[in-house]
Amino acid sequence: AWSSFLTSEDVVVRVTRPSAAVANGSVVIRPTTLLNQGFSVSYDSSDDISVYITIPYSENGWRFSVEFSDDLYTPVESVANTEPQHSLLIFASPMEDPSIVPVATNDESTFIATPGRVYDTNVTSAPTVIFYPGVYWFSETDHILLSESVTWIYFAPGAYVKGAVEFQSTAAIVKATGHGVLSGEQYVWYADPENGYQTSTSADNNGLRIWRGKNTDTQTFVLQGVTIANQPFNSMDWSGNLEDITVLVSDYKQVGAFYQQTDGLEMYPGSVVQDVFYHSNDDTIKAYYSNVAAQRIVVWKLNVAPVIQFGWTSRNTKNVTVDTVDVIHQSYSNAEENPGLIGSNNNYVYAPGGLSNDHNTADTNLTTSGLTFSNIRSEGFSGCLFRIYALENLDSIYIRNVWIEKFQDPSLNTTDSLLPAFYDATS
Numbered sequence: 262a263w264s265s266f267l268t269s270e271d272v273v274v275r276v277t278r279p280s281a282a283v284a285n286g287s288v289v290i291r292p293t294t295l296l297n298q299g300f301s302v303s304y305d306s307s308d309d310i311s312v313y314i315t316i317p318y319s320e321n322g323w324r325f326s327v328e329f330s331d332d333l334y335t336p337v338e339s340v341a342n343t344e345p346q347h348s349l350l351i352f353a354s355p356m357e358d359p360s361i362v363p364v365a366t367n368d369e370s371t372f373i374a375t376p377g378r379v380y381d382t383n384v385t386s387a388p389t390v391i392f393y394p395g396v397y398w399f400s401e402t403d404h405i406l407l408s409e410s411v412t413w414i415y416f417a418p419g420a421y422v423k424g425a426v427e428f429q430s431t432a433a434i435v436k437a438t439g440h441g442v443l444s445g446e447q448y449v450w451y452a453d454p455e456n457g458y459q460t461s462t463s464a465d466n467n468g469l470r471i472w473r474g475k476n477t478d479t480q481t482f483v484l485q486g487v488t489i490a491n492q493p494f495n496s497m498d499w500s501g502n503l504e505d506i507t508v509l510v511s512d513y514k515q516v517g518a519f520y521q522q523t524d525g526l527e528m529y530p531g532s533v534v535q536d537v538f539y540h541s542n543d544d545t546i547k548a549y550y551s552n553v554a555a556q557r558i559v560v561w562k563l564n565v566a567p568v569i570q571f572g573w574t575s576r577n578t579k580n581v582t583v584d585t586v587d588v589i590h591q592s593y594s595n596a597e598e599n600p601g602l603i604g605s606n607n608n609y610v611y612a613p614g615g616l617s618n619d620h621n622t623a624d625t626n627l628t629t630s631g632l633t634f635s636n637i638r639s640e641g642f643s644g645c646l647f648r649i650y651a652l653e654n655l656d657s658i659y660i661r662n663v664w665i666e667k668f669q670d671p672s673l674n675t676t677d678s679l680l681p682a683f684y685d686a687t688s
Contacts, residue, residue, distance in 0.1 A: 264351055265352035267418060268354075271317050278329070283310055292640065300317065300325075316353050328348075334346045342669070363389045370389065379424075382406060382408065390411055392416050392422050395420060396421045396423075397421070407426065413437075414437050415437075415438055423445075444491050450494070454469055469494055470495050472498075479502075481507045494522055495523070496523065511535050514537070515537075521543060529550050542564065546560075548569060553580075556582075558583075558585070559589060560589065571605050572605030578629045578632070583635070589640050595674060596673075596674040621685065629653055629655055634661070634663075637660075647679075
């Protein structure tokens with residue numbers, strides 16, 4: 262579960278558990294370093310079913326987990342990692358800036374959705390679509406296909422929209438803003454729009470994304486405030502000219518990513534991504550493109566792929582900075598899952614078991630350089646620091662200031678860091 266709210270000042274949040282008492286000292290806030298940043302946890306002897314959490318105001322907001330010591334379980338059999346059985350995430354955000362709230366009108370410039378089943382976002386001539394507080398839904402066999410006129414979709418605080426967004430506009434800027442929720446709960450895993458929204462029957466990578474668009478020239482996608490839940494596949498992909506699309510993301514939350522292939526956002530060239538919570542079951546922080554900066558990211562990692570990924574194929578990438586990453590949970594169980602905090606994994610075609618036996622898949626004409634991964638914390642049991650397969654030349658890759666609380670059992674084959682030599686097809 263999760264709860265989110267907007268604030269302009271310090272607040273105290275009361276968390277009540279009616280079915281069981283809350284023992285003094287039994288609550289853990291993750292990341293645990295928040296207790297050094299003005300957070301505090303208190304108990305009241307006259308209210309033994311509650312805990313009180315003091316949250317200082319921050320213009321960057323806060324994203325954290327509230328966990329009870331008597332409510333933990335082991336999600337993967339024979340693996341020591343523990344997680345809350347009944348999770349509670351809290352997202353505290355600053356009040357919405359007027360710049361992310363569209364001015365509603367009743368003329369043709371605004372499409373204001375009516376709570377309930379929604380139609381016609383694909384035929385509106387308005388540039389703006391608004392979901393005010395209420396519950397809205399698209400069916401399990403359609404999604405929020407926006408007409409070419411739409412460049413801005415707004416999810417107001419209190420809006421809960423069941424669907425997935427696809428921009429058709431090729432405008433210079435397209436935006437999704439607001440502190441509402443966008444949920445893909447009605448879709449099956451790997452729902453393929455070209456297959457009646459049923460699970461794809463091929464590996465064509467055509468699964469439904471929560472965010473999708475296309476670019477023919479130069480485009481910036483602005484994503485601010487929204488919480489997504491229950492995604493059926495990768496969270497985001499654009500088509501077209503990917504070298505000229507940029508993503509600007511802030512105060513973004515991803516929860517309920519229990520399917521596999523529930524990646525984090527794409528960070529196309531020039532992207533800035535900050536103040537994010539990821540619950541993810543695949544590549545989470547995707548460092549595939551140049552001139553990218555990501556910071557202040559909290560990750561709850563399930564068991565597929567590393568937290569930070571810059572591999573899968575040979576690339577020309579430079580000038581990437583990922584800073585201040587708090588990993589609060591991991592669930593790796595074997596090498597086949599490509600475990601670790603940082604990874605450049607070989608294409609799964611050549612490494613179906615995770616540990617690659619084919620070392621002749623590099624492209625020596627390409628280079629990845631100037632990557633810095635810094636201030637990374639991993640709480641609880643962790644997989645390895647890195648597994649980097651050199652699929653191209655590597656130059657100036659920096660890993661700085663990493664703290665790992667404890668490693669998993671070495672018998673799982675998840676904890677050794679690896680940097681094997683790779684070659685091209687001619688060796």
